[in-house]
Amino acid sequence: MSSAARITRPPADPAPALHGRAVQRFTVEQYHRMIDAGVFVGAPKCELIRGFILEKSVPGPPHSKSTARLLRRLPPLFPEPDWFVAVQDSITLPDSEPEPDFSAATGPESKYDARHPGPKDLVLVVEVSDSMAVFDRGAKLALYAENKIVQYWIIDVNERRVEVYTEPRGGKTPGYRTRTDYTPGDTVPVVVAGRTLGSIPAADLLP
Numbered sequence: 001m002s003s004a005a006r007i008t009r010p011p012a013d014p015a016p017a018l019h020g021r022a023v024q025r026f027t028v029e030q031y032h033r034m035i036d037a038g039v040f041v042g043a044p045k046c047e048l049i050r051g052f053i054l055e056k057s058v059p060g061p062p063h064s065k066s067t068a069r070l071l072r073r074l075p076p077l078f079p080e081p082d083w084f085v086a087v088q089d090s091i092t093l094p095d096s097e098p099e100p101d102f103s104a105a106t107g108p109e110s111k112y113d114a115r116h117p118g119p120k121d122l123v124l125v126v127e128v129s130d131s132m133a134v135f136d137r138g139a140k141l142a143l144y145a146e147n148k149i150v151q152y153w154i155i156d157v158n159e160r161r162v163e164v165y166t167e168p169r170g171g172k173t174p175g176y177r178t179r180t181d182y183t184p185g186d187t188v189p190v191v192v193a194g195r196t197l198g199s200i201p202a203a204d205l206l207p
Contacts (some may be wrong), residue, residue, distance in 0.1 A: 025051030026048065026053060028048065028092060028093075028094070028095065028097055031048045044056070045099075047090075048096050048097040048098075049096050049139065049140070050095050050096055050139075051096075057131050059130070061207070062157040062158075062207040063129075063130045065207040066128045066205060067101050069204060069205050069206075069207075070102055070128065070205055071087055073200050073204055074104075077197040077200075078197065080108065080109060081107045082108075083104055083105070083106065083107050084105045084106070084107045084108065085104050086103050086117070089116070091116050091118065091122060093119060093143065094147070098140065098143070101126055101127055102125070102126040103117060103122060103124065103126070104124040105121040105123065119148055119149060122149050123193070124150075124152075124153070124192065125152050126152075126153040127152075127153070128157065133156055136154050137163075141165065141176065142174045143174075144168070145174040148170065151192070152165040152168075153165070155205055160184060161202070162188050162202050163179060164180045165179050182202040183202055184206060185202070185203070186202045187202065188201070
């Protein structure tokens with residue numbers, strides 16, 4: 001792996017890694033060229049966040065089990081050809097290419113033969129969080145809100161809750177105007193563009 005493509009692990013407080021000057025920034029186009037050139041072959045799994053190449057954490061058993069439960073229950077609510085769903089795959093934003101645990105975009109699937117879904121395509125992004133909860137609730141939430149991702153879920157396996165964020169706002173302090181928490185005993189509605197596609201018991205998404 002080239003030293004120019006040094007991967008950084010986000011600390012508990014991601015601000016130094018995201019805004020410091022110790023690590024080189026890359027554009028999405030440069031990141032794609034490095035992928036095509038095989039720069040990351042044999043390297044830890046990573047993603048591009050605000051121009052920085054960050055190492056992804058290794059999922060523990062609760063994260064893996066919650067992800068498996070999510071992927072059994074959520075994709076059937078997004079049938080083809082109206083929707084395209086992806087699992088731990090890239091989405092492309094102006095300065096970032098994160099790999100959420102689940103994403104849903106408008107179909108058909110063929111729209112994405114030559115590109116990843118972008119902000120105008122995406123209707124839902126989901127991150128399953130354990131050791132990276134601070135990062136997912138901080139830097140990633142701001143990134144998704146800034147890019148007007150209309151709905152963002154955090155499945156927090158430690159706190160045993162599903163956090164649903166809607167009504168994104170940009171500006172100097174991007175975020176979501178509405179947050180609704182669902183805990184075991186609650187049912188999480190899956191609502192896209194004002195249309196209810198279904199619902200999932202929160203307990204079914206948590207280990």
